[in-house]
Amino acid sequence: xxxxxxxxxxxxxxxxxxxxxxxxxxxxxxxxxxxxxxxxxxxxxxxxxxxxxxxxxxxxxxxxxxxxxxxxxxxxxxxxxxxxxxxxxxxxxxxxxxxxxxxxxxxxxxxxxxxxxxxxxxxxxxxxxxxxxxxxxxxxxxxxxxxxxxxxxxxxxxxxxxxxxxxxxxxxxxxxxxxxxxxxxxxxxxxxxxxxxxxxxxxxxxxxxxxxxxxxxxxxxxxxxxxxxxxxxxxxxxxxxxxxxxxxxxxxxxxxxxxxxxxxxxxxxxxxxxxxxxxxxxxxxxxxxxxxxxxxxxxxxxxxxxxxxxxxxxxxxxxxxxxxxxxxxxxxxxxxxxxxxxxxxxxxxx
Numbered sequence: 001x002x003x004x005x006x007x008x009x010x011x012x013x014x015x016x017x018x019x020x021x022x023x024x025x026x027x028x029x030x031x032x033x034x035x036x037x038x039x040x041x042x043x044x045x046x047x048x049x050x051x052x053x054x055x056x057x058x059x060x061x062x063x064x065x066x067x068x069x070x071x072x073x074x075x076x077x078x079x080x081x082x083x084x085x086x087x088x089x090x091x092x093x094x095x096x097x098x099x100x101x102x103x104x105x106x107x108x109x110x111x112x113x114x115x116x117x118x119x120x121x122x123x124x125x126x127x128x129x130x131x132x133x134x135x136x137x138x139x140x141x142x143x144x145x146x147x148x149x150x151x152x153x154x155x156x157x158x159x160x161x162x163x164x165x166x167x168x169x170x171x172x173x174x175x176x177x178x179x180x181x182x183x184x185x186x187x188x189x190x191x192x193x194x195x196x197x198x199x200x201x202x203x204x205x206x207x208x209x210x211x212x213x214x215x216x217x218x219x220x221x222x223x224x225x226x227x228x229x230x231x232x233x234x235x236x237x238x239x240x241x242x243x244x245x246x247x248x249x250x251x252x253x254x255x256x257x258x259x260x261x262x263x264x265x266x267x268x269x270x271x272x273x274x275x276x277x278x279x280x281x282x283x284x285x286x287x288x289x290x291x292x293x294x295x296x297x298x299x300x301x302x303x304x305x306x307x308x309x310x311x312x313x314x315x316x317x318x319x320x321x322x323x324x325x326x327x328x329x330x331x332x333x334x335x336x337x338x339x340x341x342x343x344x345x346x347x348x349x350x
Contacts, residue, residue: 001028001029001030001092001093002029002030002032002090002091002092002093003025003028003029003030003031003032003091003092003093003094003095004032004034004088004091004093004094004095004102005018005022005025005031005032005033005034005095005097006033006034006036006094006095006096006097006099006101006102007033007034007035007036007046007097007099008036008037008054008097008098008099008145009035009036009037009044009054010037010054012227012229012249013118013247013248013249013250014097014098014117015035015044015046016168016229016249017097017117017166017249018033018046018097019045019046019168019229020166020167020168020169020316021166021316021320022046022047024316024317024320025095025320025323027320028320028324029092029093031047032047032049032050032091033046033047033048033049033050034048034049034050034051034052034086034099034101034102035048035050035051035052036051036052036053036054036099036100036101036102037052037053037054050086052082052101053078054079054099054100054101079100079101079104080104082101082105083101083102083104083105083108084105084108086101086102086105088102088105088106088109088111088113089109089111091111093114093327094106094111094112094113094114095113095114095116095323096113096114096115096116096145096147097116097117098115098117098118098119098120098144098145099145100144100145102145103115103144103145103146103147106147106148107146112148112149112330113147113148114147114148114149114150114151114323114326114327114330115145115146115147115149115150115151116150116151116153116323117151117152117153118152118153118154118165118248118271119141119144119145119152119271120147120150120151120152120153120161121152121153121154121158121159121162122141122142122152122271122274123142123150123152123161124152124158124159124161124162126158126159127152127154127158127159127162127274127278128158128274128277128278128281129274129277130273130274130276130277131277134270134273136270137270137271137273137274138270140270141270141271141274148330149326149329149330151163151319151322151323151326153165153166153248153319154248154278155251155252155255155278155279155282155310156278156281157313163313163314163318163319163322164312164313164314164315164319165248165249165252165253165256165310165312166249166316166319167252167253167256167312167316168229168233168253170230170233170234170237171233171236171237171253171256171257174233174237174257175237176237176238176257176258176259177237177238178238178239178240179238179239179240180205180240181205181206181207181223181235181238181239181240182204182205182206182207182239182240182241182242182243182298183206183207183209183232183235183236183239183241183242183243183244184198184206184207184208184209184242184243184244185209185227185232185242185243185244185245185250186243186244186245186264186290187211187245188245188266188267189290191208191210191211191212191213191224193290194208194290195208195219195222197290197294197295198221198222199220199221199222200294200295201221201295201298201299202220202221203221204221204298205221205222205223206221206222206223207223207225207235207239208222208223208224208225209225209226209227209231209232209235210224210225210226210227211227213225213226214226233253236250236253236254236257236259237257239259240259240260240302241259241260241261241262241301241302242254242259242260242261242262243262243263243264243298244261244262244263244264245263245264245265245266245272246263246264246265246266246272246273246275246276246279246286247272247275248275251263251275251279251284252310255282255284255307255308255309255310256309256310256311256312258306258309260301260302260304260306260307261279261282261284261307262284262285262287262297262298262301263275263276263279263284263285263286263287264286264287264288264289264290265286265288267289281308282307282308282310283305283306283307283308284307285297285301285304
């Protein structure tokens with residue numbers, strides 16, 4: 001079976017998830033990755049066959065999106081041209097992790113696809129939203145990368161097609177410790193802005209993961225570290241707590257490890273506000289921004305009760321089985337993708 005897997009490379013979460021998933025998906029056939037976007041800081045160790053700048057999100061220095069840079073990078077002509085040339089019709093299965101060019105290509109060529117990932121969970125009205133809905137944010141979540149069917153991932157199973165987060169093997173096999181430091185990843189702020197607040201707590205050691213730093217070095221109470229998946233995960237496993245945005249993968253892993261978690265959502269990113277609403281149900285404090293009260297907020301957070309721990313109802317292998325069962329139900333190239341083959345593989349790899 002030939003499998004086309006579109007991976008959004010805006011941010012790091014989609015790539016980190018793909019690294020965990022692909023070995024399981026490869027049990028069912030050959031996987032070719034389409035990597036779209038140019039705003040990830042992670043090393044890409046995936047079977048990439050196609051690549052595009054795609055549609056990327058860029059962040060400013062003070063917690064929000066850089067709309068000018070986003071508009072400058074956007075070319076509708078190129079997107080349509082790339083969608084027409086993308087060979088989705090040459091594959092038995094198209095998996096789309098919130099990637100717009102693949103979605104358009106499938107519409108143009110009338111190819112069925114599965115929308116897979118965290119954003120797919122927002123197809124359900126039962127998935128948490130903030131008290132004030134954003135109609136534009138809802139429109140983007142529902143139409144940016146539409147598909148034939150959906151497999152969603154979220155902190156809890158809010159609907160029947162929503163499953164557990166994909167947790168990295170490094171986290172699943174970890175023996176968490178508390179070595180006293182706090183792991184910090186706030187990509188929507190500059191290092192200088194974040195450091196000015198962390199320096200207000202001189203007796204607390206912070207591991208600050210930076211887009212600029214190439215080596216590990218310490219200045220005052222901050223250990224600056226380059227963005228590296230394994231390095232960040234090791235820091236988080238041994239941390240007293242984690243301060244990050246209201247994304248999906250990092251908060252999920254922090255909650256799974258039963259680490260104290262403090263989230264600062266990206267301003268203007270509706271999906272993060274939705275995640276923040278879900279995280280509040282776990283008892284996670286949410287800060288609207290970094291402000292003059294930051295040191296007091298961090299001290300109160302560290303001295304407060306732990307949040308509710310996240311437990312996995314489905315493992316990665318089971319989620320991929322559900323993905324393939326969904327593909328079978330769409331009758332994608334039935335001669336190569338029949339139920340007998342799925343049942344045989346399911347039994348073989350359990």
